Amino acid sequence: MTPAGVLAGVALVLLAVPAAGQSPSALLERAEERYAELHSLCADFQQRLHVPLLGQTTESRGRLCQQAPRFFRMDFADPAGDAIVADGEHLWIYYPSTQPGQVVRTDLQGGGSIDFHREFLSDPMGRYEVETQGAETVGGRATQRFRLTPRAAAPYLRATVWIDTADALVRRIEIEQEGGSKRWLEMSNLGLNPDLADGFFRFTVPEGTQVVRMSGS
Numbered sequence: 001m002t003p004a005g006v007l008a009g010v011a012l013v014l015l016a017v018p019a020a021g022q023s024p025s026a027l028l029e030r031a032e033e034r035y036a037e038l039h040s041l042c043a044d045f046q047q048r049l050h051v052p053l054l055g056q057t058t059e060s061r062g063r064l065c066q067q068a069p070r071f072f073r074m075d076f077a078d079p080a081g082d083a084i085v086a087d088g089e090h091l092w093i094y095y096p097s098t099q100p101g102q103v104v105r106t107d108l109q110g111g112g113s114i115d116f117h118r119e120f121l122s123d124p125m126g127r128y129e130v131e132t133q134g135a136e137t138v139g140g141r142a143t144q145r146f147r148l149t150p151r152a153a154a155p156y157l158r159a160t161v162w163i164d165t166a167d168a169l170v171r172r173i174e175i176e177q178e179g180g181s182k183r184w185l186e187m188s189n190l191g192l193n194p195d196l197a198d199g200f201f202r203f204t205v206p207e208g209t210q211v212v213r214m215s216g217s
Contacts, residue, residue: 027144027163028124034168040067042194043187045074052180064187065194070108071201085203092203103205106214120148120161127151138162138171139188 042065050057062076070089076082079097086092086108093104124130133145143162150158155177162172169190175183205211 028130030168031163032124038193040065040193040196042191044189046186048184050182065196065200067196067201073201085201087201087203101208102210102212104212104214124148133160136162139186141171142166143171
C-alpha cells in the first residue's frame with residue numbers, strides 16, 4: 001500500500017456518536033461535542049484489510065494513540081514491530097514484517113494533518129449523506145450503525161461507523177475504497193485524555209534502516 005493510501009486509512013480510524021432515542025443529526029452533534037472535549041485518545045485495535053485485486057486479506061492488532069491535531073501512533077503487536085507514527089511534521093511508515101530495512105517518510109504539510117475529528121465530525125450532516133442502518137452489538141456494546149457517503153471528492157468511497165449508544169465513542173469503522181478494497185477496524189479499552197510522555201510521538205529510525213523520503217518530505 002502506498003504512503004498516501006496508508007495516510008488515508010489512518011485518517012479514517014476514529015469517530016463517535018449516539019444516545020438511544022435521538023435522531024441521527026442529534027447523535028452526530030453529540031459526538032462532535034464529545035470529541036471536542038478530548039485532546040488525546042488511546043485504544044486497542046483489531047484491523048482487517050481486504051484487497052480483492054490482489055486476492056488478499058490481512059489481519060493485525062495492536063494499540064493506537066491520537067493527539068489532536070497532528071500526532072498519531074499505531075504500534076502493532078501482530079505483526080510485531082510494525083508502526084505508523086505522525087510526529088506533527090512527518091508521517092513515518094515502518095513495516096519490517098513486509099519491507100525489512102526500510103522506513104518511508106512523507107510530509108504532513110499542505111493538508112496532511114491527521115485530524116479524525118475534522119474528517120468525520122466537522123459538519124457531518126452537511127459533508128456526508130448519512131444513512132442510519134440500525135442497532136448492532138460490537139464487542140458486547142450496544143451501538144448504532146451509520147453509513148457516511150462523502151458529498152465531495154474524498155480518498156474513500158464511503159465509511160460505515162458503529163457508535164456506542166452509552167458513551168458516544170466509536171467501536172468499529174469500515175472504510176470502502178476504490179477497487180473494492182475495505183479496511184475494517186474495531187477498537188476497545190479506550191483511554192480518554194491519557195497522559196502521554198514527552199516524545200511519545202517521536203519516531204526513532206532503527207539502526208541500519210534506509211529512510212525513503214517521498215516527494216516534499
